[in-house]
Amino acid sequence: MFRTLLLNLVRAVGVLLVVSFATYCLMFSDGIGIARAVLGPTATDTQVAARAAELGLTRPLYEQYFSWLAGAVRGDLGSSFLTGQPVTDAMANRAPVTLSLIILTIILTAVISVILGVTAALYGGWVDKLVQFIAVLGAAVPGFIIAIALIFAFAISIPLYPATGYIRITDDPQGWLWSLTLPVTALLIGTIANAASQFRGSVSDALSQDYVRTLRSRGISERAIVFRHVLRNAAGPGLIVLSLTTLGLLGGALFIESVFALPGVGQLANLSAQAGDVPMVMGTVIFAMILILVVNFLADLFVGILNPKSRIK
């Protein structure tokens, strides 16, 4: 298992290099536009050209990339072309926002999806119908529409929660939870829809296996069968779905951060890409890649722990 995890790690580093270089290529320009954006329309062409050179944007692509890579390996991701803010500072400010959003959403998704999925598979009836309804709702209604509806209902009509903004957990833990309630709820509809129906299917599959019939014939209680055996076997596909959902949340967070004016990494990535702020874009790419790496690693690890069969190569 350790070998498998190590192999995955090596693969991930390779992917990181490829993705970072591809991103750099896509963002590459002669730098004049960026320098003009920094200095404004009143600057002369000479001043603009001088700033482009000062920012190192007149160097060849490979030189710029390897310069960035060398810095990144040392932990220096450079500074924003536009604001001069160090990328690590920007990420330190914004990563907690996006991580708060994703982690809260995924924890609640896991808890609610497992409960709904298992209950639907075991008992059917209205819970099953509810799971199916949520699945259809989640697939049919985009997250930002749900977000706008939630703001209208719970921030404007009934002013329970803030319509926009983020409060740092270190400043006010309760305010932090408060500021994330609507954004997380907006994301939850879609994630639960996906994960609950997956858990339901996995548990149904597991319940129809021969070993379950054998266990039942030996008189073992239904509860023990479900919690000790069925859930363990159904966990694999469920965890994969959760890991994919976590990664999908990176995209969802971009819209949600915009609608709720949350100063997260998604918002930064969007604005930086539009402005051609290469160091900031690269910082957000590194953040996303590290998140993907960690999530995949944890998914592999938990699947391995829960299901010994998956440890066999």
Place this chain on the structure above:
Amino acid sequence: MNKTRRRAISALSISLLASAVALTGCAPGGGTSGGGGGSTLTLGMTADLPGLGVAIQPAYQGWFADAAWDTLLICDSSGKPSPQLATEWEYNDDRSSAKLKLREGVKFSDGTDFDAEDVKAAITAAGEVNDRFADVAFDIEDENTITLTWPQPIPTLDLVLCEPNISSSEYYAGDAQDTTVVGSGPYIYDAGASTQGSSYTLTRNPDYWDAETYPFDKVVLKVFTDSTAGINAIKTKQIDGILADASTVDEAKSSGMEVVTLRGVTTRLLITDHNGEKIPALGDVRVRQAMNMVFDRDAISEQLYRGFADPAYQIFRVGSDAYLDDLTEDPYPYDVDAAKALMAEAGYADGFTLQIPFFEGQNHDLLFPYITEQLAQLNIKVEQVNLTGPDAITDLLSGEYPVPLWQLGNYGESLQDIKDYVLTDGIWNVEHQPDATVDALWQKVLTGTDEERVSAQKEINQYIIDQAWFVPMAYPDGFYVYNPDISIPTESDFAALHPLLRDFQTK
């Protein structure tokens, strides 16, 4: 219902309830905070600051600069100056030189005293990024008296002196200009309470010389890149004010917000290829006039702008020196047949192809297809070129596209319009083609008396109307919505785009 089933459903219910409780928290009351007047003024910004550097602060939504720095003079909505860091000023005859007497006893937020050396450092730094301050010579008489001399006459010298924000010479000499803010303004930047890109907090400068003008103890600027989020924030009183547009202003009004209406822009096509160097047809005045005649300006205002605009027959602001008061009728009334006849007379009945740049967020989504359709009646085929990304503005101003469509400011001081849009080196005169008549009239502006200066501006206006250098379309309304708990008794912005920081007052 058997026992297992009951337990499962109970567990489900408890879990859902626990989740709901976790999500809703246990705090009483609602989630709104900030805003609401009092001692904190919280303003929404629809775009982030370009950075913290003193020399790159924009005038548009420039509340951060208003708060953190002072300028030499301060201009009102018509461009008339008042004392700020300079308490007295006098110009030489041709307005190429200004002698300034500086305010005494002013301290910067880094603790240093303000003097003439700081002015020299600030203007020198501004000259590195702004052509208006390039090659200025300095003569420091004493620590509170300085003379600035430009290499050429500056008819808009009042405006120029109202522009640069002044920091300390120590700041300019240091290497932390991108990350620190040193100013003498009414507020001091609080980096610890700010998150760049999201929220900027400034607290009152206890030593400020004009504290009465700024009644709030704290100013918070929040960035809303999504207009819906901004409107939601004002509706729930999380902020005290934000820019709105015609699509959101009614929504804000219905939530009890107050509205300031501003007329700071003129929507227009800029036909800058007057000599026909890029597109020969544009060098013929009859073609440019025909292009003016296929637009029904009244219909544009009423239909496309839903009544939130007036038709524009000229590009200048009503009441400015260049504005022609007697031009009450459209000089190019809507008449497609006459326009076609003019095209034929000019030998361009078959038309030509015109690439016009399109930008998201410029409110041209409805206007652009209309322009395409109307010009097609003259067989002018419009190709929409979408400009995005960091090179967009550079491309727009490069001269590649000789007829940009843009919503440009009309200023209280029309000399600035002429400089930006009409003169050969004007930023928005993107083809930069010389014109002897305009140059001659500009000389009158530079050398004439006040009366002659005004008269020459009107002549320039009449000339560019006759020559159809622009296709003015509308003066659209701009909206600033604000919390009724505060007041905005004055509108000082020379560009008339939004209230300035000094316009916000407590009730």
